[in-house]
Amino acid sequence: MPDRDGHSGSALPMSDPADGGFAIVAGSGFRDLAGGSPGRDVITAYGAPSAPVRDLDFGGNCVRFLPRHGDRHDIPPHRINYRANLAALKILKVGHVVALNTVGVITPGPVPGELVVPHQLIDYTYGRDHSIYDTRSATLDHIDFTEPFSEKLRRRLLNAARSADVPCHDRGVYAVTQGPRLETAAEIDRLERDGADLIGMTAMPEAGIAREMRMNYACLSLIVNFAAGRGEKAIHEDIEASLLEARTRSLRLIQQFFAQASRGPIARGPIE
Numbered sequence: 554m555p556d557r558d559g560h561s562g563s564a565l566p567m568s569d570p571a572d573g574g575f576a577i578v579a580g581s582g583f584r585d586l587a588g589g590s591p592g593r594d595v596i597t598a599y600g601a602p603s604a605p606v607r608d609l610d611f612g613g614n615c616v617r618f619l620p621r622h623g624d625r626h627d628i629p630p631h632r633i634n635y636r637a638n639l640a641a642l643k644i645l646k647v648g649h650v651v652a653l654n655t656v657g658v659i660t661p662g663p664v665p666g667e668l669v670v671p672h673q674l675i676d677y678t679y680g681r682d683h684s685i686y687d688t689r690s691a692t693l694d695h696i697d698f699t700e701p702f703s704e705k706l707r708r709r710l711l712n713a714a715r716s717a718d719v720p721c722h723d724r725g726v727y728a729v730t731q732g733p734r735l736e737t738a739a740e741i742d743r744l745e746r747d748g749a750d751l752i753g754m755t756a757m758p759e760a761g762i763a764r765e766m767r768m769n770y771a772c773l774s775l776i777v778n779f780a781a782g783r784g785e786k787a788i789h790e791d792i793e794a795s796l797l798e799a800r801t802r803s804l805r806l807i808q809q810f811f812a813q814a815s816r817g818p819i820a821r822g823p824i825e
Contacts, residue, residue: 573648573768575814576617577609577807578638580654580755583800587618597640599682603628606641611811617647621755630732630754636682639762649706649769651810652760653803655796656727656753657735657780657788659745665784665795668802669722669774670710674701675749676757677730683758685765696764703769710773710810717809719802725750727772729757738782752780773806775799 579586592605603623609616619638622628642650656669663669686693707723714721728749730736736744736752744752756772763770777799778784778791786794 573646574615574617575649575651575811576606576619576642576645576647578619578621578642578650578652578759580621580652583620583653587620593645595641595644597637597644599636599640599685600634602638602641603633606645611808612814614811614814616811617642617645621759631678631681633755634682635759635762636685639759639766639768640685643766643768647768649703650763650771651706651710651807652756652770652772654753654755654772654774655777655792655799656751656774657778657783658751658776659728659741659780659783660750663722663725663750663776665776665778665791666798666802667720667722667776668714668799668806669725669751669776670707670714671725671727671751671756671772671774672700672702672704672707672723673725674727674729674756674760675744675747676761677728677744678754678757679731681758683761685762694765696761698761698764701760701764702771706769706771709813710771710806713810713813714806716813717805719806719809721802721806725774727751727753727756727774730754735788736781741780741782744780751776773803775803 587607587609590607592607594605595602602619604620607618609618619642621633621638711721711723726749728744730752732754751774760770777795778788784791
């Protein structure tokens with residue numbers, strides 16, 4: 554039977570970001586990564602996470618795995634319980650989260666099939682539970698979100714890409730849209746004027762909630778299509794042609810990331 558862990562209260566206790574293990578929160582293209590493992594059901598103050606949390610073995614490293622859209626990939630981005638997902642990982646003593654997500658590319662340079670580790674984001678979402686502080690709280694924290702991603706965790710991902718000889722772009726502004734529909738060409742033009750390079754639907758409020766919970770967080774984004782009005786193919790045709798290549802590259806990078814972790818104290822000491 555799966556373990557059931559309970560937690561009460563409106564917000565989780567904060568811990569030093571140096572503490573804890575690693576987790577992968579994955580989106581489109583990764584639902585089969587954990588195989589048939591039954592996983593662990595975790596009860597949180599915010600409800601149930603998208604799916605049971607499973608353990609993966611990367612070179613002897615135990616890594617928690619959670620598919621943010623659920624095991625059947627049937628939870629749309631605006632209905633994901635981001636708070637419960639991260640709270641479940643926090644209960645399981647995760648301190649560092651690598652978020653895998655698929656994105657479209659807006660600006661010239663990167664192309665579908667490639668990877669990018671974004672350094673900034675712009676949030677266009679609405680109606681989602683954006684904070685763990687949704688009631689009066691003695692621990693209210695106005696988090697500093699100037700740099701939304703852990704820079705040292707970003708560096709670790711980029712170093713792993715170089716070691717694995719995986720092409721991976723450093724930096725990019727990730728525009729987070731509401732979904733589940735894709736965007737109009739005019740909306741993409743607007744996002745480019747705002748300074749966005751990439752477009753996806755899941756980095757927020759995931760990144761913000763991770764910061765509130767004092768978890769180090771970075772995205773490894775899989776470019777699977779040109780944004781609306783920017784490519785020659787229909788978007789879904791573009792995705793179908795590019796997803797496998799991007800997924801294969803991302804798994805090589807992740808394997809190298811944890812191989813390096815096994816050779817050094819990656820989880821010891823702050824990596825913010």
